Amino acid sequence: MSAGFTLRHAISADAAGMARVLQALVASGQRSRPATVEHVLSHYIEDPERLSCLLAVDADGTVLGFQSLKRASAGNPYGVTPGWGIIGTHIAPDAARRGIGRGLFGGLFEGTRATILREGLPGVDASIGTRNAQALAYYHAMGFRDYATGPGVQRKAWHPEHSNTTKI
Template structure:
């Protein structure tokens, strides 16, 4: 059974471990360098009144994934950006579905009107995930340079609340 709850500072270490596994595998996130638990705590605390972080756990309390929404400078005030991370080898288990239910609720409570997903064009799993949630393509960013120097295209998808 998967449970979803708000993430907090004490969740930063297992979340960083999960995210670093994804970064090491490569190809599904724009992040290219490992993150520390303090990085995640800082990110969580920087936007507390305009963002929301949720974590999915199994019965033993092991982190299966997490999802966050936060504003981005390139988006209008009515929109918020989303990021989803699922444990390597544990995708397609309903983790993302359960997280998104809580995230949609939080976005509405925070007053947002739509959610933006900014996905690497070569991330077929991420594209399929957001499409299956009802996100629709609305723009493309070409040649986005990642911290590693790699250039990737990005697909922008929109979910109206």
């Protein structure tokens, strides 16, 4: 795949490396939510609503970032329409803007986008802090568009019918 990283699905043994990515985001002021191994296991790798959790790793196997896709269940705490996807993307600050996020979302046949299409999700929600300019720009570039707001949050949606017109 692209220079400097490869993609693979996360397994439980990746939890420490993924937690290090979250901790680096906390240290750089880009994250305030939990960043422990336990959180990574329960929230991403072993979450029963998980549809996909893709990692980007460098040649040494160091985790550079990951992207999580879950199916929204009835009564989910995010208020996302049940049956939609919920996406989250976390790239280590020193690995940002190298195309990793773009690679994780992927194309028609690989990456998170391929899973969205294969699962037939009617839509995917990305909830982003209104001051998080890089994430707003990233999801826009991936074809997500504004559809709702909450306190301090911009919600963007991606729909499969747009997938043929979005340049990835």
